[in-house]
Amino acid sequence: MRDVTNIVDPPEDLHICFGGGDFRKIGQKMIAVCKDKLEFASDEKVLDIGCGVGRLAFPLLEYLNESGGYEGFDTFPAGVKWCSENITPEFSNFNFKQVDIFNTTYNPYAQTKASEFIFPYEDNTFDLVLLNSVFTHMMPDDIINYLSEIDRVLNDNGRVFVTFFLINKESLELMDLGKSVHDFHKFGVFYTADPKEPMDAVGYDEQFAFNLFEKHNFKIKEVMYGNWSGIKSGNHQDIVLLTR
Numbered sequence: 637m638r639d640v641t642n643i644v645d646p647p648e649d650l651h652i653c654f655g656g657g658d659f660r661k662i663g664q665k666m667i668a669v670c671k672d673k674l675e676f677a678s679d680e681k682v683l684d685i686g687c688g689v690g691r692l693a694f695p696l697l698e699y700l701n702e703s704g705g706y707e708g709f710d711t712f713p714a715g716v717k718w719c720s721e722n723i724t725p726e727f728s729n730f731n732f733k734q735v736d737i738f739n740t741t742y743n744p745y746a747q748t749k750a751s752e753f754i755f756p757y758e759d760n761t762f763d764l765v766l767l768n769s770v771f772t773h774m775m776p777d778d779i780i781n782y783l784s785e786i787d788r789v790l791n792d793n794g795r796v797f798v799t800f801f802l803i804n805k806e807s808l809e810l811m812d813l814g815k816s817v818h819d820f821h822k823f824g825v826f827y828t829a830d831p832k833e834p835m836d837a838v839g840y841d842e843q844f845a846f847n848l849f850e851k852h853n854f855k856i857k858e859v860m861y862g863n864w865s866g867i868k869s870g871n872h873q874d875i876v877l878l879t880r
């Protein structure tokens with residue numbers, strides 16, 4: 637196991653990237669799900685989309701060996717800068733890229749739309765793709781394009797860990813009862829908690845999301861519903877695990 641004691645946590649002013657909570661514990665929990673349920677091995681190649689300030693990278697610093705590798709990209713400049721300066725110099729197989737993609741919350745001045753963005757990686761490069769609390773900040777055309785790009789850069793044995801706010805009969809009923817932490821408003825296939833800041837929290841009609849997975853050559857291995865809707869659960873957002 638590699639020594640990570642020299643790596644300090646990111647400073648508090650970057651916590652906007654993950655909304656607070658226990659940075660190390662939550663990251664470890666997400667990666668444990670990948671190990672337990674997706675047979676994620678220590679020599680695999682990982683793509684972390686919307687990597688923020690490296691919440692998922694931290695547990696991987698210890699887990700991935702020299703044959704494995706990590707690429708993260710994000711539109712939030714300060715998060716990528718911190719990771720590049722504090723992680724990559726010690727761990728050369730961990731790379732972080734800043735991509736200038738429009739997002740009302742994280743990069744409102746960027747010109748490129750997520751719906752048109754081509755990931756800067758070759759076809760069939762990765763074994764595992766992670767999106768933790770990222771599609772919960774993106775619009776329908778954006779996630780359609782990202783799923784198509786994930787299909788391209790993921791190999792034939794690839795797996796995906798992705799979180800959502802999935803809107804289904806049960807979550808709608810719980811919202812009506814005031815049990816959910818979000819009061820989502822419907823706009824076609826997507827829902828937003830705040831119509832004035834639509835990308836702050838975005839939910840998706842569950843069947844719409846499931847159809848998209850199938851269209852982009854993914855099978856649903858498991859859905860681990862989160863407690864955001866008011867159900868009892870160990871995770872906050874809904875975790876969807878996909879295989880080929």
Ligand SMILES: C[S@@+](CC[C@H](N)C(=O)[O-])C[C@H]1O[C@@H](n2cnc3c(N)ncnc32)[C@H](O)[C@@H]1O
Pocket residue numbers: 653654655685686687688689690691692709710711712715737738739742743750767768769770773774778
């Ligand atoms: C709530 S944070 C989660 C960060 C990280 N995944 C984690 O678990 O700590 C959402 C992240 O998604 C990034 N993001 C939003 N839209 C994006 C896009 N179109 N492409 C890449 N990153 C995006 C934001 O900049 C932000 O860092």
